[in-house]
Amino acid sequence: MLTLSDKHSWYALLALTLSSALIAETTRPEWGLMLFVCVTVALKGLLVIDNLMGLRHAHVGVRRPMRLYFAVLTLLIALAMLFPEPLARLTTL
């Protein structure tokens, strides 16, 4: 659980965004940087869900699907970015 005040969460979100922006501006991301970007997406999602949206102490039936959404989607994005050929084969009619 990422427990920060709303102001510190905001700072962390800005820092994580700027780190991704630096990657976008300087290089074509290889697999290591792709994973880093995916991790920052997951972290940013958790920061907003827990600390800005205020779900840190919410009912588990609301909080868990929100957190799972970010975990599953970022995992799928990472897998699709790292292994595009198997995904293309799987989705060819």
Next chain:
Amino acid sequence: MTIAVQPEIYDYSIDDRTPGSIAVWILIYAELTEFALFFLVYLITRAHNPEVFSAGPTQLNTAAGIANTLVLITSSFCMARAMAAIRRNNPQRCMHWLWLTLACAATYCGIKGWEYLWNGAHDIYTRKNLYFTLYYYLTFNHLLHVLMGMVIISWMLFRTRLGSYSATDHEGLENGACYWHMIDLVWIIIFPLIYVLG
């Protein structure tokens, strides 16, 4: 004379409950499901067209994407502060933060409009290739949600001005706030997917 200074940071642990009504959570999950399907379509299309999607982000105005991400994150922070203010029974402060949230949303729309104009000037249009079709589909769809969010925030401001909300009764505000945070969450995925990873 003693001036009482109210803390800006709200301690959620003293309010152990879920913000918003069940109706707004159904709406939020429906919207997130819709965007998740768009993301899956994007990833599958990318897997079949790696060259087109690899070249796509280099042609976009990344600065506009970065600026919009910073603006939306700031809007979420302002919204969190607005909710903290109403929980302290301070509607004036709440309205102050809601106006700032609305200003961030308007800034987002301005940047997005400028970005679309910039795209037009650089021969980027919806049918240029599959990458740009999906870029426009995702970002314009998100822009429509931001516009809807602005209408909701305006309604929240109006109701707060009328004194409809208090520290013990502000579910309407919570519903709007949750919807706005959802819009921010979706952009948190769109930005790296389209502008960084391609």
